[in-house]
Amino acid sequence: MWDAANEQVVRCFIVPHATTLIAGASVAGDATSFKLESSLGSSSYGILSTTYLNTLAQTTRFDVSITICDDSFSYEQTTVVEYQQKPTVILHTDRNTLRLVSREV
Numbered sequence: 001m002w003d004a005a006n007e008q009v010v011r012c013f014i015v016p017h018a019t020t021l022i023a024g025a026s027v028a029g030d031a032t033s034f035k036l037e038s039s040l041g042s043s044s045y046g047i048l049s050t051t052y053l054n055t056l057a058q059t060t061r062f063d064v065s066i067t068i069c070d071d072s073f074s075y076e077q078t079t080v081v082e083y084q085q086k087p088t089v090i091l092h093t094d095r096n097t098l099r100l101v102s103r104e105v
Helices: 051-056
Strands: 008-015 019-026 033-040 046-049 057-068 072-083 088-099
Touching: 008 033, 019 057, 046 057, 051 057
Parallel strands: 033 046
Antiparallel strands: 008 019, 019 033, 019 046, 033 057, 057 072, 072 088
16 A cells, blocks of 8 residues: 555555554655565554464564566565464565566557
């Protein structure tokens, strides 16, 4: 979501295991690359999950870097999950590039 008046980009989504994330940042209107962030405990760009889930594992951070070009859109995102029963930190990273194939309608 682009909030032009406040130059904010926001990405919201729900992960199937009952976690909700709101990631965002201040981004200039003409920016072609930017990073959105979300962290556990933030009151503006935060992460929320159920009490039961938090006893097992918590998503503590989410970052996504986005690059927009004339004919492509690239992203790289990392989710940090901390497991409680066996103290372990997992970093899950996804990346992809979407390329325009044709402008014909």
